[in-house]
Amino acid sequence: MTRMNHRDSADGIRVIREVREQHPSATSAVTYETSLSQLISIFGVARHELRQGRRSPEFWVILVIGAVATAVPCSQSSTTAGLAGYFAGQTAMIVLGFLGVIWFSLAACRDVLTRTDALILSKPSSGEVIVLGRFLGNYGVVLLLLLGELLAGAVAQTLIAKTPFAPMAYGHAFLRSLTPLFFLGATAYSLSLLFNTPVTGLLVLTYWTYVLTGKTYLRSIYNCALTQNAAVYILLGGAVLALAVILYHPKRRGAQPFPTRWGAAAMALFALGAVWGVHKVRTTQDFPFQFIPFIEAMRGQHVSPGQRAPGFWLPDQWGRTRRLEEYHGKILLIGLWSPDEPASADLLNALAALGQKYPRDKVVPIAIGISDDHAAPRHIARDSGYDFPVVTDIGARVTQPYDQGSPLASAYDANNLPLLVIADRRRVVVEILKDFSGASTVIVERVVDALLPQQF
Amino acid sequence: MAGAFIVIEIKNLTKIYPGGIVGVRDINLTIQTGVFGLLGPNGSGKTTLMRIMATLLEPTEGTILIDGYDVRRDRPQIRRLLGYLPQDFGLYPHLTAFEMLDYLALLCDIQDAAQRKRIIDDALERVHLTDVRDRKLGTFSGGMKQRVGIAQAILNAPRLLIVDEPTAGLDPEERVRVRSLLSELGEGRVIILSTHIVEDVLAVADSLAIMHHGRVSFSGTAAELLEQVAGRVWQLELERKELADIKEQFPITSVLRARNGVQVRLIADGIEHPRATPVEPTFEDAYIWLMGQ
Numbered sequence: 001m002t003r004m005n006h007r008d009s010a011d012g013i014r015v016i017r018e019v020r021e022q023h024p025s026a027t028s029a030v031t032y033e034t035s036l037s038q039l040i041s042i043f044g045v046a047r048h049e050l051r052q053g054r055r056s057p058e059f060w061v062i063l064v065i066g067a068v069a070t071a072v073p074c075s076q077s078s079t080t081a082g083l084a085g086y087f088a089g090q091t092a093m094i095v096l097g098f099l100g101v102i103w104f105s106l107a108a109c110r111d112v113l114t115r116t117d118a119l120i121l122s123k124p125s126s127g128e129v130i131v132l133g134r135f136l137g138n139y140g141v142v143l144l145l146l147l148g149e150l151l152a153g154a155v156a157q158t159l160i161a162k163t164p165f166a167p168m169a170y171g172h173a174f175l176r177s178l179t180p181l182f183f184l185g186a187t188a189y190s191l192s193l194l195f196n197t198p199v200t201g202l203l204v205l206t207y208w209t210y211v212l213t214g215k216t217y218l219r220s221i222y223n224c225a226l227t228q229n230a231a232v233y234i235l236l237g238g239a240v241l242a243l244a245v246i247l248y249h250p251k252r253r254g255a256q257p258f259p260t261r262w263g264a265a266a267m268a269l270f271a272l273g274a275v276w277g278v279h280k281v282r283t284t285q286d287f288p289f290q291f292i293p294f295i296e297a298m299r300g301q302h303v304s305p306g307q308r309a310p311g312f313w314l315p316d317q318w319g320r321t322r323r324l325e326e327y328h329g330k331i332l333l334i335g336l337w338s339p340d341e342p343a344s345a346d347l348l349n350a351l352a353a354l355g356q357k358y359p360r361d362k363v364v365p366i367a368i369g370i371s372d373d374h375a376a377p378r379h380i381a382r383d384s385g386y387d388f389p390v391v392t393d394i395g396a397r398v399t400q401p402y403d404q405g406s407p408l409a410s411a412y413d414a415n416n417l418p419l420l421v422i423a424d425r426r427r428v429v430v431e432i433l434k435d436f437s438g439a440s441t442v443i444v445e446r447v448v449d450a451l452l453p454q455q456f
Numbered sequence: 457m458a459g460a461f462i463v464i465e466i467k468n469l470t471k472i473y474p475g476g477i478v479g480v481r482d483i484n485l486t487i488q489t490g491v492f493g494l495l496g497p498n499g500s501g502k503t504t505l506m507r508i509m510a511t512l513l514e515p516t517e518g519t520i521l522i523d524g525y526d527v528r529r530d531r532p533q534i535r536r537l538l539g540y541l542p543q544d545f546g547l548y549p550h551l552t553a554f555e556m557l558d559y560l561a562l563l564c565d566i567q568d569a570a571q572r573k574r575i576i577d578d579a580l581e582r583v584h585l586t587d588v589r590d591r592k593l594g595t596f597s598g599g600m601k602q603r604v605g606i607a608q609a610i611l612n613a614p615r616l617l618i619v620d621e622p623t624a625g626l627d628p629e630e631r632v633r634v635r636s637l638l639s640e641l642g643e644g645r646v647i648i649l650s651t652h653i654v655e656d657v658l659a660v661a662d663s664l665a666i667m668h669h670g671r672v673s674f675s676g677t678a679a680e681l682l683e684q685v686a687g688r689v690w691q692l693e694l695e696r697k698e699l700a701d702i703k704e705q706f707p708i709t710s711v712l713r714a715r716n717g718v719q720v721r722l723i724a725d726g727i728e729h730p731r732a733t734p735v736e737p738t739f740e741d742a743y744i745w746l747m748g749q
Contacts, residue, residue, distance in 0.1 A: 037565070037567045040567040041562045041563070041565065041567055044558070044559075044562040044567075045559060045562050045563070048551065048555055048558065048559040048562075051550075051551065051555065052548050052550040052551050052555075055550040055551075055592075056550050110548075114546040114547070114548065114549075115544060115545055115546035116545060116546050116547065116548065118507075118510070118512055118540065118542035118545055119540075119542065119545055119560060119605075119608060120560075120563065121512055122510045122511065122512060122535060122538060122540040123535060123560060123563035123564055124532060124535035124536045124538075124563070124564060124565055124612070125562070125563035125564065125565055126532075129562070129563060130563065133562075
């Protein structure tokens with residue numbers, strides 16, 4: 001074996017330095033350029049993360065808990081295909097919101113918990129491969145859990161409740177959950193990674209609890225689970241991850257040059273998220289802080305037998321804006337419902353049946369959906385295949401009583417949902433059926449049957 | 457790059473942990489190609505020195521130059537030269553040996569899948585784990601995990617391989633296997649082997665340093681270590697009641713049971729005892745004598 005004395009070693013170092021100075025490209029200069037090869041590493045790490053997550057017993061425990069929790073609301077009969085998918089999606093999202101945060105927090109600190117940190121941190125790979133690869137892999141695990149839970153809901157709906165199964169209802173439920181799970185996961189993961197403890201995930205759990213329980217006082221814009229806020233929270237989640245990539249280096253891997261590309265990405269995403277959020281607050285009804293004049297005008301109306309039914313100007317399930325005036329000259333069956341009220345299934349089923357029974361040029365069923373998530377009524381209507389208009393009250397907050405949170409529930413004096421109002425061809429209110437149930441259909445038919453010969 | 461010479465220069469290195477605990481103090485060493493043994497009792501600062509070399513700890517004062525790169529400034533470059541087997545490490549229990557190594561190979565920036573497979577297969581073969589490559593790591597014994605640890609450390613053909621107590625807790629057969637492996641890997645690269653087992657260092661190291669209380673108390677070859685106590689090791693048989701007196705006078709390196717009492721090895725420049733005979737020094741004699749200094 002070649003041995004060197006101290007003089008040799010000093011010469012050796014001098015030679016190495018000279019070679020580096022003459023051939024700078026020969027040195028392994030580390031840059032923060034996210035090249036294609038780095039993407040390969042990121043996805044490679046993500047694949048292994050997904051694999052090991054899926055094999056862990058914790059994965060199956062969470063899956064069973066979530067599947068049972070999701071199957072319960074879907075097992076109830078007398079619902080609609082769209083509503084069953086909505087219930088499954090909401091339950092799966094709530095459960096995974098909590099368990100997913102814990103999962104991400106533990107995944108971020110796994111190397112400390114499993115004592116693999118020295119192996120990982122001594123490797124030459126850049127921080128983004130570890131940070132992003134691990135996040136993507138675990139996001140994949142959470143999405144697998146979501147799929148499993150929705151599948152349990154679908155099975156319960158089909159086999160136990162024996163209600164019609166609409167695959168798109170579950171597709172929509174899956175899509176609605178993507179953003180909140182991404183944002184909650186990215187935040188919990190980044191905090192736990194940077195502070196090197198899963199306990200920081202508690203902050204995110206606290207936020208999620210506020211979102212779920214603080215409907216009466218939390219501004220809509222702070223709710224990451226609302227589809228209308230998706231763009232804001234995708235941008236903010238991305239910004240949080242970019243920030244984690246930046247801070248992970250100095251905190252865990254020693255001082256490094258500032259990664260300008262990631263810095264720029266984080267700032268751009270934060271700025272875009274903030275701007276979009278401010279835009280949403282300024283242009284949408286965000287009860288109780290922001291009031292849009294035309295929505296307040298809807299709230300200012302009042303329903304009363306013998307008076308004209310309160311009008312509206314709202315988007316339907318096909319994206320078209322509907323006005324009540326459009327249906328002048330027809331008997332109107334105006335149903336107010338909420339996806340959060342299971343009894344709404346009775347109203348929607350009744351409107352669908354009445355729409356089939358009576359000619360559409362004489363009797364028009366119209367459903368007004370009241371939900372925090374403005375996409376939910378649209379999805380449910382489309383998933384259930386309703387051919388009558390289902391509009392969404394875009395100024396609504398789901399509060400109890402409903403008339404305090406929704407302009408149209410206020411206008412229609414709907415403390416509780418569902419509610420049905422029958423108006424004649426002059427839009428004059430003939431009947432108001434509060435606490436609508438399946439049995440109320442007989443009353444509706446009697447009123448409509450009485451009106452038809454008088455008015456046509 | 458394996459095969460090119462590499463030099464490690466440790467300059468005035470001090471690491472003081474929060475609370476004033478001294479990890480290492482004022483260490484100066486030069487390490488060259490071959491196996492370098494770092495010997496010392498638990499708590500002597502070996503792991504601290506290794507973690508600084510592995511870019512996992514920031515020194516308080518001084519620095520280490522590895523192939524001309526400074527551990528304070530050039531961590532990414534050093535990580536490309538480095539393979540590190542920590543003393544205490546875990547593995548992901550739900551991955552197989554191959555998958556775990558594939559994960560770590562990705563972190564070594566080996567992006568080509570075919571190249572990765574070739575490197576991992578080679579590493580598994582070197583540590584004799586090819587047969588169990590598709591078994592989950594959660595089912596591995598301590599010795600097998602240790603060999604996976606060595607495999608991961610050689611994935612990027614490191615020019616500097618740091619192994620911290622690689623034989624701790626292994627049965628004799630596994631210890632021999634790991635030592636043989638390190639001897640094979642020593643060609644053309646620097647291997648720094650930290651251990652508190654004298655036998656391990658002697659079996660594989662070309663040169664060594666002995667650490668005690670965070671300082672280097674000896675640096676050189678094994679022969680030079682023996683020279684420290686040459687002509688000063690004595691052996692004598694005593695009755696048990698005499699042992700306490702002798703212990704007070706001389707450093708004792710071993711006490712064994714004998715027919716009429718105990719057989720004692722001690723170190724002394726000279727001893728006036730009728731039954732004392734000079735004997736050839738062993739490395740244990742030299743090591744224990746150094747520890748007592």
